Amino acid sequence: MSIEIVHRIINDFGALLLFTMILIVAANQISGAIYAVAAQSLFIAIAGAVLATATGNVDLWIIAGITLIVKAMVLPWLLLWVIRRMDVKREVEPVIPTLTTLALAMVVVVMSFHLSASLDTVRQTITGNALPVGIALTLNGVLVMATRKTALSQMVGLFSSENGIFFTAMAVNKGMPLIIEIGVILDVILAVLVMTIMVLRVRSTVDADIADLHRLRG
C-alpha cells in the first residue's frame, strides 16, 4: 500500500471514530453507549491491522488483536453483565442537557484539529489525522466522565479516552514499544475490575450508584 492510501484509510477511520464518539455522547441508554464504545474499539483494532499491513510492523498485529479481544469484546461484555446483574433501571442521567454536551463535544473536535494544525513537524511523525482525532477522543471521553452521574457511563467515558490515546500511539510512525502497550492494556483491565467490584459493592450495601454519593464535602 502506498503512503497516500494508508493516510486516506486512517483518516476514514478517524471519521468513523468521531462518529462513534458522537453516538456515545448522545446516547440515551447506557447499553447504547456501551455498544458504541465497543464499535469504536473495533474500528481501532481494524485501523491497527491496516497500519500493521502497511508498515510491516508485527507488534501492531499483536496490539490490534489484544484491542479486538479485550476492548471490543471482553470489557463491553463485562459492563453489559454488570447492567443485567444490577438490573439497572436508571439510564444515563446527564448533569447538563445532552444537546449542550453535544455542542461542547463539537467545540472540542474543532479545537483539536485547530491545535494540531499548528504542529507541522509532528504531523510528519504521526500518520494522517490520528493526532487531532486522538486528542478529540481523549478530551470527549473526559467530557462524558464529567457530565454523567452514573458509574457505568463514567467507565464508558474512560474507555473512549483510552481509545483516543491508543489510536494516536498506533499511528506514531515508528510505533510504540510493544511491552508498553501491553502494560497499558493490563492496567486498564485491572482498573476496570477494581471499579466494577466497587460498583457492585456499593450497590449491595447501600443500594445506590457509587457516582451518586455526595457526602464528602469541604
Place this chain on the structure above:
Amino acid sequence: MAEMLIWVIPLVPTLTALLMLTTGNRRILSGLDIGGSSVLVVLTFILAHEVAASGPQAFGVFRIDDLGLIFLLLLVVLTLAVSIYTVGWLKQAVEVGNMKAETLRYYFPLVQAFVATIVVTILADNLGILWIAMEGTTITSAVLIGYHGHHHGLEAAWKYIIVTTIGISFGLFGTVIIYAAASNVMGAASSMSWSAIMNVAHRLDPGIVRIGFIFAMVGYGTKAGLAPMHLWLPDAHSQAPTPVSALLSGILIKCAILAIIRFQMITAAACGAAFPQQVMLVFGVISVVVAMPFILAQRDLKRLLGYSSVEHVGIIALGLGFGGAVGTYGALLHVVNHGITKAIAFLAAGKAIARYDSRDLQSIKGLFTVAPTCATLLMIAFLSLAGVPPFSIFISELMVLRAGIGHGNWVSIAIFLAMAVIIFAGLLHHAGAMVFGKPTVTASREPEARSPLFAMLLLAAIMILFGLTIPATFDGYLQRATEIVIG
C-alpha cells in the same frame, strides 16, 4: 553489584506481598511487614552508597541517579516507620472493630504491593514503565482507600480512581506526544527511555514538546494533588486507613512530582527553562491559594492535613518554578521535609482520632492531658507544617522564598507570603485547640501504645535533625540532584 540492586529493590516488596498471602496471622503478617521494610531500607542505603561513589546506575528499563535516590530514601524511611506504627495501630483498630480481623490477610499484601509500584515509578527510566507503575499505584491505593468498606470510604475511593485515571490518561497522552517528537529525531533507534530522550532533547521540536509537557503536567499534576486537579486528595487522604494516608501524603504525591521533574527537564532542554517554570508557577500559586480557605474553615482533622498537603505541593511547584540552584534545592529539600513531617502529623492524628472516636476538630480537646507524647508530636508536626523555625520546613520554605526574590517574580512571592502567614495562623489555632484545654469525659485515657510512639519518634528525630543541620552525605545527594535538574 549496584546494577543487581536496582532489580532486587522492587522485588523485595513484591516478594514480601506474595509471602504475606500465605498466612492470616496478624503477628506473622506484622513481622513480615517490618522485615520486608527493613530489608528495603538496608538495600537502599547500600545503593545510595554506590551511587554516591560511582554515579548514576542503569540496568535495563531501570535507572537510579541522585534525583531518584532522594525520593527512594524518603520512601523506604516512611515505609519502615509506617510498618512499625501499624503494629500498635492495628491492634487497637481490630479491637474497636474499625478493621476486621478476617480481611487483614489482604490489607498487608496490598500495602506492600502499593510500595512496590511506588518503587518502580521512582526507578523507571522508561517513560512508559513510569506511566504503567503510576497507574498501578492508583489501583492498589484505591482498594486501600476504600478498605474500611463504609459509604465514605467507597465514595472517596471511587472519586480517587476516576479523577486520577482521567488525569493519568492525560499523562499517557503527553508521553506519547513526547515520544513522537523524539522518534522523529532519533529515527529507527528510538526508544521511550528518558535518558535517551534527554540526550537528544535539545533537538526536539519546541512546539510539540510544549503540548506534550502541558498534557504531562496536568496528568501527573492530578496525581500530585496540584490545584485545581486536587479534588480527590482531601477525600482520599481523610478516608484511607491512617498508615495509608501517611504513605499517600508522604511519598505518593511526591513521586508524581518526580515524574513532572523528568518531563520538565526534557521540556527545558527543548524550548528553554522559562516555559516549564512559568507553568509550574501558575499551578503552584493556584494550589497555595485554593488550600488556604479550606485549611482555615476545616472541621475534620484528616481533611485539614489533606488540604495542607495541597498547599505544600504548591510550594514545591513554586520552588521548581522559581528555578535556579536555590529554588530547585529548596523544592527537593521540601519534598523530604514535607514527606517526613506530614507522615508524623497523619500518624499522630490517627492516634488522637482513635482516642476521641471522632475526627471533628471541635471534639478533640485536651490531648496533652490524655496522651502527652502523642500531643507533643502532633504539636511539633503542626508547628513544622506552619513553617516555624527551627523545624525543617522553615528552612526549605525560606529557600523557595529566596529563589523567588532572586527570580524577581514579585506577584507570586506576595501571594505565597500572604497565604503562608494566614495558613500559619490557621494551623496554630487548630493545633492549640486540640492539644490544650480540658479533655472530654469520653476520651480514652489508656496508656499510649509503644510501637506507634516509636515510629513517630523515629520520624520526629529526622525532622528535628534536618531543621538543625542537613547531614553532609544527604546534602551531597541534594546538591548533585539539583545539578541534574538545572542541567
